[in-house]
Amino acid sequence: MALRDSDPVEVGGYRIEDRLGAGGMGVVYLARSASGRRLAIKVVHGQYADDDEFRARFRREVSAARQVSGAFTAPVVDADADASRPWMATLYIPGADLGTHVREHGPLSAPRLRELAAGLAEALRDIHRAGVVHRDLKPANVMLAEDGPRVIDFGISRAAEFAAADVLTQTGRVMGTPPFMSPEQFASPQDVGPAADIFSLGSVLAYAATRRGPFDSPSPYETAVRVVEGEPALAGVPDELLPFVRLCLEKHPKSRVTADELLTLLRDGGPAAPPPATEESRTAPPRRVPAATPPRDTPLADPPPEPTGPRGGRRRRYLLTAAAGAAVAAVLAATTVVLTVALSRDSDPGPSAAARSDLPDGWKPWATAAKAPKGSERLLGSADSALAGCAAVDTSLVCAGSGLMATRFDLADGRATWGRPVDPTPDGSSGSSEGALIGTTDAHVYAYEAEEGETAAGPRFSYTVYALAADTGKELWRTGTGTGESASLPDSTQGAATAVPEGVVTFYGSQGDQYALLDAETGDVRWKHPKPHGPKAPADCLLRSAADHAYLVCVIGLSERGASRTTVSQIDPATGKARWTVEAKGAQYLLGQHDGRLVLADTFATDRGLTMIDVSSRVLTVRRLAQPRPEDAQAYLVRGTVYFTRDSGGVRAVSPRTGRTLWESNSSVEKQGPPTASATQVYFASPSGRLAALDVSTGEVVATRPGRDDGGRSDSLLVTTGAPLVLVGDALYVPYGVRSVYTVDVRDL
Template sequence: MALRETDPTEVGGYRIEDRLGSGGMGVVYLARSASGRRLALKIVHAQYADDDEFRTRFRREVAAARQVSGAFTAPVVDADADASRPWMATLYIPGEDLGTHVRRHGPLPLPRLRELAAGLAEAIRDIHRAGMVHRDLKPANVMLAEDGPRVIDFGISRATEFAASDVLTQTGRVMGTPPFMSPEQFSSPQDVGPAADVFSLGSVVAYAATGRGPFDSPSPYETAVRVVDGDAELDGVPSELLPFVQFCLEKHPKSRPSPDELLHLLRNGELPDPRPAPETAPATDTPTPRRPRRRKRLLLAAALGALLLTGAGALTVLAVNSEPAPIARDLPPGWQEWHKKSKDPGVEDDPIGPDGPFSRCAATGRSLVCAGDDVLATRFALADGSNTWARPIDDTPDDVVGGDQGTVIAARGGRVYVYGADNRTEGDSDHSRYTIQALDADTGKVIWKTITGDGPESTEPSSEQGFSTAVPEGVIAVHGPKGQQYALFDAENGKVRWKRPLPDPDTQMCLLRSAARNAYLVCRDWTEDAVSGTSIAQLDPATGRPRWTVTVDKDQDIVGQADGRLVALHTTGTRRTLTLINADSHIVTTVRLSEPQPESATPTLLNGTLYVTFPSGSVRAVAPDTGRRLWDSNSTVESPGPPTASRTHLYLASPSGRLAALNLRTGTVEATLQGRDDGGTADSTGLGAPLTLVGDALYVPYGIRSVYTVDVHTLRT
């Protein structure tokens, strides 16, 4: 939809790119943040902007809406209730809305109906858990995203209402869309609660199954009457989902299931508990005369007339009746929330300058040490983020631009192991001298420094690239002027304890990996520009020789170890299997994945579970021993880096620092934290950096050489 001359070009620092639509509340635009994130930004109409009560309620509702962060909703990213025209931005969900899709393509098939029903049940469960009611769940507010349905357009409309008890008597405003409203939204708006969303859910699923609403009528007034007193028209709803829809459409709110009960019904085919019946008069021998409906219909007419004037969705804040129990914290001594940017490491005449994020951080003692973007290492205090020192990866940069970005190889015992570089031109050729270094984490003092390679064909000993790895005895890295060896550099003094030759690089490409404190050499055999197989050898730390070697098909790499077995996956193409290697018996087992994993997905093994992350933000949990999917979710985090996990939650972050916490057992997104602009926008299209968890303190690299920390318990309050 083309922009108009009167449309703004920028709102709140977000660039307006397109007009998505307009409604009773305001205009919705497609906007883009400085980091490139696409947002749906709604600017309210001017008549609301002049209403002081509106602004008060808008501010309260936005604060509540920020708590809604489930995998099937569009989370609030930013808002400003004090702007000349208040606005709110949510994550933009590409795709068609359900109403448009059904009009164009017809009703959904049964598998997609089940996915829709489950996704919407999870969405309203998350909304209710955040203390709100959507009150305008309808096909136009359900986006059919690539990874499942998303509920949109919540967190703003409640601000246009007065007190619930005055909804009709003072203002006559009733919020909703008649074919998908609940009976109580017409008859007693002041009593509307979470059960109203369940009723709307049933109507939406019936619409998706048949192409029409269960109470459709040519007249909005007759539609309202049918919602309150009529029977639902459910012909065409598949028998498998008919009980689900019927339970949702119970007239009395107390007779409807909760979202959790609906999910149980989808999984098991029955509700977990008998439903309570609505209160009725005691039975008598004399038939009770039917009450006249004139008053109810007058009420409906007034409500519907007001509704046609407003035509907006609504949110209601629910009462909180009890205080949560205090939670014990496990935080570094003196910890407080902080966000810091690293000082300049002090390189003169740097031809590039800072433009990227850290590649990795690691904690030891009282220090968080980070490296990347040509930073050898920089130290932040775990407690308050004091950035006490920073060192460049190359003290004398010139026009020679290599791939040496820097990374933390390991950190332990108050030391951090990193690699340095010296790129220079000698005669007509470019030379690189690489070193492995051990630094004191608190002071940055070099404890030892050993050259790994010096020459035009030397290889940077980066663990990110698979050319170094840490073991208890020290660091194993490529060695020699052409990177033709691998060697162990002693943890205490950096001396080379042994070195071994690598295979011919024209026939084999080898990487160094570690898992469960053991080092492995992973070599891929090249045959006519294709990988014919991969050998995986466990190295003896005393000699560097292989203790044992197994061969697996095609190109594979180690992801980690679970239950005494190495887990390996193919590195290219669609992954349909994973390989398990018993670390003691060396027996190889191939496990078929219950669903293929694309090459673009990134695997991470944590606490015995394989987590597969996608650039879109989707996350899939897989059991390595069976290949079975445990859950599938959307973190709402774009381009997430490798996740980290506590005992209860999985944490992911984007390059801009947007953070999500997922329940380890269910995959439910239980909290999010918006990204940050104070670290600058990295000139990178890569993924977020790995996170570091120290007790309950989570450290998130973001932007340009920046880090922030948060107490993970506050994410779940």
């Protein structure tokens, strides 16, 4: 770049040879030292020379750059922050910055991406060990040197230990480059620490792999919102790099890996290409820590859908307004942001409470009970029990349990309009199943009917899967799944059936030794296959679904001694064959899926962490837990967090990506059932309907409701856990007592 007449001949005694570039804060020149060494000299624009705060930031940039090893940065040779125009000289690094390289040559190849990831992780490790947080890691600040990437430009860095007291980054100041900033840089700039650089690293790697940032948007406001609460766009990132990018892009700082951990995972966490996975070649660094041990017959909740209505109230609007303001300013300035946000928490009251509500049309608080099925007073275990589970379908809350195949409540007013029993002809001799929903579609409900009893020839068992219309209970189709002493009950809570968009996958046949797909529209058996066999006997298999895919999870050599192994197979809905199979150690239970990865917990072992399987690459990792947990805890995956819960009310929130404990609390809810969560709170309930709301970020109990077992339970000692909750916008539906449900507006807790 040619020199201009206004450019200096020398700076600090160093002869200027060329102009390397210019930005909003200054000009960078190529210069020579007396010995002939090439230097890059950054000279601040004149208009900033009289800005005392800017000079203070410049001194800090020089200090930060000097603290970090030159192996990963451009070493500082000389500087003068008190000159008429402050300047700093570093060694010149030949080569283009990452942004320029990608623009000119396209995305990096997979091997080069892995080298870049390792190089930047090393650089951040060194930077953080020096007590510095860079805060502006972006493609333009990564130089592609011959010996590896170098991180440059510490203009807005700071000492990590002075986060809260940093006068240059007090509340109201947002600093960084929006598409590569972390959520906390928008929401809480004074609390930014090393984890912010890790988030930026994830964004930089995604850019290097795809030529676009994971939160890019034409709208600066949308960019800010996507960073704070949106899912990253990672299409095009190579499968083998995805697990590492996702670990960096966790929204909560404590959920992200450190630079040290990332380096270890890059070295040991998986091969460069995804051949059939084995645990030995895909595990995280071994460290023996007690792991999850949910009871095998405990229903574990999959993540509910993201809320579609307005969430979070005034505080969230404030944060997003601040974030949007920062993004807009950054786009207009086309440079690093140093922006004062002049908003107080109460400056924007927002719309009225009524306008902000996200409740079903015509909703009002209600509590009601379903009618007992005919003859249930003669059925052992069915006359006095709770609903096993509920699901919201259109305007209906459809529940099952307590001898009911399914029953409907209106979401708005609680009217119970229809109900069907599990056993159509109870005669007192049956031990009829309690009942459970298999699944739902947009307007349909899958449930089952059971006929179990004694005949002159011996026991008789017959099971049928039904598809019902959610609004009327009308039968759409029915298909028998097995008749015989060894037939399998198609109960989803026992892992014997599950629903997917193509229909119901269930164990099938008189021996229950097959699995089959019942067509969603007709109930016809589209295919069936035998269960897998172990070396000496059939494997102990469960059917589970996650993200609209069915999985066959089979434990071979089931044993509490830890000699078991588990195969996880994704079932092709067209043929029933396994699209892929991954084997893991131990007796694993599938909790659900989050961010493209299955999350599993071991049923018995206490020295095994959470098992993660990337559904795209099939890379398996074992995420060690940061601290042991009680053996009697149950595990649930809800909105990307694993909650370990105890009957006493204890709750521990854990990031499945890192195994780190996010918080630990006590809900004060006895025998708490599977939780549900919004973007801001997680809810727990007891069998009697006692309710607690905890802050998802801190675990603080923010609200409680007393129990209301007016359903007439007389045998509550037999109840082991509360029923799963259902959240529809701001309306929370709580099953309790005997076939009873109540609903509450969570904003009024």
